[in-house]
Amino acid sequence: MPVYDQGYRRYEARHPLRQVRFWPIVREALRGLFVRKAFLALAAFSWITFVVRLVQVYVVTQFPDAGRVLPVDGRLFGQFLNQQGFFVLLLTVFAGAGLIANDLRSGAIVVYLSRPLTRRDYLLGKLGVLLVVQLLVTLAPALLLWLVAAALAPARFATWQLAWVPPAIVAQSLLMALSLGLACLAISALSRSTRLAGLSFFGLLMLLEAASSILRGVFGRPEWALLSLPAMLRAVGNALFGVQERALELHWALALGVLLAVGAGCLAVLRARVRAVEIVS
Amino acid sequence: MSAPTPFVPGARAAFTLGIETTLASRRAWLTGLLLGLPALLAVAYRVAAASGVELHLTGWQVYGDFAVTLYWVGLALPLVALLQSSGYAEEVEARTIVYLLTRPVSRASLLVGRFAAYFVFALGVTLAAQLATFLLLASQEGAGAFFGRVPGLVRDAGVLALALLAYGALFTLLGVLLRRPLLPGLGFLFGWELLANLPGYLPRLTVARHLRGLLPYAPPVEGLFGLFTPLPVSGWACLLSLALVIGGGLTLATLVFERREYVLPQ
Amino acid sequence: MSATIELTRASRWYGAVIALNDVTVSVPAGVTGLLGPNGAGKSTFLKLAAGLLQASQGEVKLLGEPAWGSPGLFSRVGLSPETDAFWETLTGLQFLVGLLRFHGWDEAECRRRAEAALELVALQDARDRRVGGYSKGMRQRLRVAQALAHDPEVLLLDEPLTGMDPVNRRRIIDLVRKLGREGRTVLVSSHILHEVEAMTRRVLLIHNGRVLAEGDVREIRELLDTHPHTVAFRARDPRQLARELVGSPHVLSLTFGAEGEWLTVQTARPDELYARVPEAAIAAGVSEMFATDEDLESVFRFLVSR
Numbered sequence: 001m002p003v004y005d006q007g008y009r010r011y012e013a014r015h016p017l018r019q020v021r022f023w024p025i026v027r028e029a030l031r032g033l034f035v036r037k038a039f040l041a042l043a044a045f046s047w048i049t050f051v052v053r054l055v056q057v058y059v060v061t062q063f064p065d066a067g068r069v070l071p072v073d074g075r076l077f078g079q080f081l082n083q084q085g086f087f088v089l090l091l092t093v094f095a096g097a098g099l100i101a102n103d104l105r106s107g108a109i110v111v112y113l114s115r116p117l118t119r120r121d122y123l124l125g126k127l128g129v130l131l132v133v134q135l136l137v138t139l140a141p142a143l144l145l146w147l148v149a150a151a152l153a154p155a156r157f158a159t160w161q162l163a164w165v166p167p168a169i170v171a172q173s174l175l176m177a178l179s180l181g182l183a184c185l186a187i188s189a190l191s192r193s194t195r196l197a198g199l200s201f202f203g204l205l206m207l208l209e210a211a212s213s214i215l216r217g218v219f220g221r222p223e224w225a226l227l228s229l230p231a232m233l234r235a236v237g238n239a240l241f242g243v244q245e246r247a248l249e250l251h252w253a254l255a256l257g258v259l260l261a262v263g264a265g266c267l268a269v270l271r272a273r274v275r276a277v278e279i280v281s
Numbered sequence: 282m283s284a285p286t287p288f289v290p291g292a293r294a295a296f297t298l299g300i301e302t303t304l305a306s307r308r309a310w311l312t313g314l315l316l317g318l319p320a321l322l323a324v325a326y327r328v329a330a331a332s333g334v335e336l337h338l339t340g341w342q343v344y345g346d347f348a349v350t351l352y353w354v355g356l357a358l359p360l361v362a363l364l365q366s367s368g369y370a371e372e373v374e375a376r377t378i379v380y381l382l383t384r385p386v387s388r389a390s391l392l393v394g395r396f397a398a399y400f401v402f403a404l405g406v407t408l409a410a411q412l413a414t415f416l417l418l419a420s421q422e423g424a425g426a427f428f429g430r431v432p433g434l435v436r437d438a439g440v441l442a443l444a445l446l447a448y449g450a451l452f453t454l455l456g457v458l459l460r461r462p463l464l465p466g467l468g469f470l471f472g473w474e475l476l477a478n479l480p481g482y483l484p485r486l487t488v489a490r491h492l493r494g495l496l497p498y499a500p501p502v503e504g505l506f507g508l509f510t511p512l513p514v515s516g517w518a519c520l521l522s523l524a525l526v527i528g529g530g531l532t533l534a535t536l537v538f539e540r541r542e543y544v545l546p547q
Numbered sequence: 548m549s550a551t552i553e554l555t556r557a558s559r560w561y562g563a564v565i566a567l568n569d570v571t572v573s574v575p576a577g578v579t580g581l582l583g584p585n586g587a588g589k590s591t592f593l594k595l596a597a598g599l600l601q602a603s604q605g606e607v608k609l610l611g612e613p614a615w616g617s618p619g620l621f622s623r624v625g626l627s628p629e630t631d632a633f634w635e636t637l638t639g640l641q642f643l644v645g646l647l648r649f650h651g652w653d654e655a656e657c658r659r660r661a662e663a664a665l666e667l668v669a670l671q672d673a674r675d676r677r678v679g680g681y682s683k684g685m686r687q688r689l690r691v692a693q694a695l696a697h698d699p700e701v702l703l704l705d706e707p708l709t710g711m712d713p714v715n716r717r718r719i720i721d722l723v724r725k726l727g728r729e730g731r732t733v734l735v736s737s738h739i740l741h742e743v744e745a746m747t748r749r750v751l752l753i754h755n756g757r758v759l760a761e762g763d764v765r766e767i768r769e770l771l772d773t774h775p776h777t778v779a780f781r782a783r784d785p786r787q788l789a790r791e792l793v794g795s796p797h798v799l800s801l802t803f804g805a806e807g808e809w810l811t812v813q814t815a816r817p818d819e820l821y822a823r824v825p826e827a828a829i830a831a832g833v834s835e836m837f838a839t840d841e842d843l844e845s846v847f848r849f850l851v852s853r
Contacts, residue, residue, distance in 0.1 A: 282612060282617070282619060283610070283612065283623055285618040285622070286622070290651040291649060291651070294645075294648035295649070297645065298645040298648070301641060301645060302637065302645075305634075305636035305637060376628075376632035377634055379599065379628045379630065379632070380628075383597060383621050383624070383625075384618070384621055384646065384649035385621040385649060385650060386621075542601055544561060
C-alpha cells in the first residue's frame with residue numbers, strides 16, 4: 001500500500017494567469033462602472049463630437065468642395081482628440097478619483113496586497129481601469145472615424161500618405177490616458193475621500209491651466225504652457241497631427257519631456273502611498 | 282415634547298465644528314492653494330517688473346481682468362464652493378453625518394451653521410488673497426492711481442463674497458440632494474455656466490453673467506466665444522438675481538435636508 | 548414598567564429589501580439586549596428607534612414622542628453607531644466637545660462633560676491625540692463616550708463591544724449594567740449570546756427582520772427545552788439503538804445514516820433522551836454522540852419555524 005507524503009504544495013498558477021494578475025482588478029472595477037447609469041450617460045455623451053466629426057467626414061468626402069471650409073485630413077484627428085480632452089478629464093474624475101482613495105479609506109488596500117498580488121499588479125489594475133475608460137472615448141472613436149473615412153474615400157485615407165494617422169491616434173490616445181490616469185491615481189492615493197480627490201485633481205489641473213494662461217499673457221512666453229497638463233498634451237498632439245494653434249507655440253519635445261517627468265513624479269507618489277501597512281500618525 | 286436647542290446656539294455649534302474640521306483638513310490646504318494663486322502670481326509679477334523683464338500686461342489688467350474676473354469669479358470661487366459647501370455629501374460618504382443628525386438641533390440650524398462656516402472660512406482666505414494681490418498689482422502705477430482704485434477693491438470684495446454665497450447656496454442644495462454631487466457640479470460649472478458667453482438672453486440664466494455684470498473689467502475671451510458681445514444687465518438686476526439664487530438655493534436646501542433620510546453605506 | 552421605546556407594526560424597506568418586518572415591541576427602562584445574527588435587522592431597529600430612519604410603515608415612539616422628526620429627543624437619547632467613522636483630524640476631546648456644544652451648554656460645561664465621558668471609557672490619556680491615530684478598540688470606546696457624554700435617559704448601543712480587548716470589554720459591560728441600574732433605558736445590540744447575557748437578562752431576539760421572542764434570557768433557554776434537539780449517534784448497531792428509543796414518547800423522529808453506522812434522533816426532551824441513552828448505548832455499541840444544533844442559529848431557526 002503506498003504511503004503518501006502529507007505535505008503542502010503551493011498552487012502554481014498557470015503562466016498566463018501569473019502575467020495578468022492585475023486583470024481581475026480591472027474587470028471588477030469596470031463591471032462596477034458599467035452598471036452605473038451616470039457613467040454610461042457620460043460615456044455616451046462623450047461620443048457626440050464623434051457624430052459631429054462623422055457628419056463632417058461624410059459631407060467632405062461626398063462633396064469635396066466643402067473641404068475648403070472644413071478640411072478633412074490628418075489634422076481632423078488631432079483636433080478631434082483635443083476636443084475629447086475635456087470628456088477624458090470628466091471620465092477620469094468619475095472613474096478614477098475613488099480608485100485608490102476608497103481602498104485607503106476602507107482598508108481594502110491591505111486586503112489586496114495580502115493576496116498574491118504585488119504593488120505593481122495593484123497599480124497596473126487601477127491604471128488599466130482608467131486606460132479602458134479613457135481609450136473608449138479617444139482611441140475607439142478616433143480609429144472608427146478613420147475607418148469610416150477610409151471606407152468613404154479610400155483613395156484619400158487608405159494610402160501610404162496618410163498611413164501614419166492610425167499609429168498617431170494610438171500614440172496620442174495612450175499619452176493622454178497615461179498622463180491623466182497617473183496624475184489622477186497619484187491624487188487619489190493622497191486622499192481617503194473620493195470627492196476631495198476628484199476636486200483636487202480637477203482643481204489642480206484648472207489652477208495650473210489658469211496660472212499658465214495668466215503667465216503667458218503677462219510674459220508673452222510660450223514656455224509657461226509647461227504648467228498646464230492639457231496644454232502639453234495638445235502641444236504633442238498638434239505636432240503629431242500637424243495642427244497649427246496660434247495660442248500654443250510650445251515645442252513638442254519640451255512638452256513630452258515635462259509630461260514624462262510628471263509621470264515619473266506620479267509614480268513616485270504612488271510608490272510612497274500604496275503600501276500594505278497603515279501608518280498611524 | 283422635548284425641545285431642541287434653540288436655532289442660534291445650534292447653528293453656532295455647527296459653525297464651530299465646521300470651522301474646526303475644515304481648519305484641520307486637507308480641504309483647507311487645497312482651498313488656500315486655489316484661492317491664493319493670484320497673490321503668488323502678483324509676487325512673481327512684481328519681482329519680474331523689478332528685474333526689468335518685459336511685461337505684456339499692466340498690473341491693473343492682471344488684477345482686474347485675470348485675477349478677479351477670470352480666475353476668482355470664473356474658476357476658483359465656484360470650485361471652492363463645490364469643494365466646501367457640498368460637504369453633506371462628504372459627511373454621508375465618510376458616514377460622520379450620523380453624529381450630526383443625532384444632536385438635539387433642528388436640521389435647519391445644522392445647515393445654516395455649516396454654510397456659515399464654509400462662507401466665513403472661504404471669504405477670509407479670499408479677502409486675504411485679494412488684498413495681497415491688489416496691494417502688489419494696483420500700486421505698480423504710483424500712489425495716485427492706487428488710491429483712486431481703493432473703492433474698486435471694496436466693490437470687488439463684495440462681488441467675491443456674492444460669488445461665494447451664490448455658488449455656495451447652489452452647491453449646498455446639490456450636496457443635500459445628491460449622494461455624488463461632484464460631477465453634476467463640475468457639469469454645471471463647465472457646461473451650463475459657459476452659456477454666460479453666448480449672445481442674447483440665455484446668459485441671464487447663469488450665475489456667472491450676473492457676477493460679471495457687477496464688475497467693470499473686460500477680460501479677453503479666447504475662441505468662438507470672443508465673437509459675441511453679451512447684452513448688458515443692470516447692476517440692480519444682477520444683485521436681485523443673485524439674491525434670488527442665494528435665498529432660493531438655501532431655502533430649498535433646508536427644505537430638502539429637513540425631510541431627507543440618510544441611509545449610510547455599510 | 549412603562550415602555551421607553553415602542554414600535555407598533557413597524558416595517559422598514561431599503562428598496563426591495565425588507566430590513567424590519569411588521570414589528571410590534573416595547574422596550575422598558577433597564578438594559579435590554581437586541582440579539583440576532585448578522586443582517587437580522589438590529590441596526591435598522593436601532594436607527595428607527597433613534598429617529599435616524601423613518602419607518603416605511605407603522606409607528607416608532609421614543610419616550611412617548613414620534614422618533615422621526617423630533618430633534619429635541621436627542622438631548623435625552625444617545626446613539627453609539629456601528630459605523631467606524633470620525634472626523635479623523637480632531638482629537639478625542641475636540642470631537643466630544645464639538646458634539647456637546649449642540650446641547651447649548653457653555654464651553655466649560657462641554658469640556659467638563661467631555662472629560663468625564665472620556666474617563667468613563669478610560670480614554671483620558673488619549674484625549675489630546677488625533678482620532679485618526681486611535682486603535683480600533685479606542686475608537687469603539689469613543690463612540691460609546693459620545694453617546695453618553697450628555698447624560699441621556701436612553702442609550703442605543705450598536706455592537707458596542709466589537710474590537711475591544713477583554714479589559715475594556717469588561718469595563719463597558721460594567722458601565723452598561725451600571726447605567727441600567729440607574730434606571731436608564733439601554734438597548735444593546737449584539738450577535739453574541741454570552742456578550743448580551745453578561746450585560747442583561749432581558750433580550751429581544753430578532754431574525755430576518757422579525758422579533759422572534761422577547762423576555763428573560765432564562766425564558767429563552769426554556770424555549771430551548773421544547774426546541775426539538777437533534778442528537779447524532781455512531782453505533783455498532785444503530786438499529787438496536789433505534790429499537791430501544793422508538794418507544795419513548797419524547798422521540799420525534801429517527802433517521803439512519805447512509806453508511807449504516809449513524810442514527811440521528813430528534814427529541815423534544817433532550818434531558819430524558821440523555822437519561823435513557825447509557826442503558827441503550829451499551830447494547831447498541833455507541834461510540835460517539837453529539838448534539839448537532841445547540842447554538843443560537845438553531846434556536847433562531849426553530850423559532851422561525853414555529
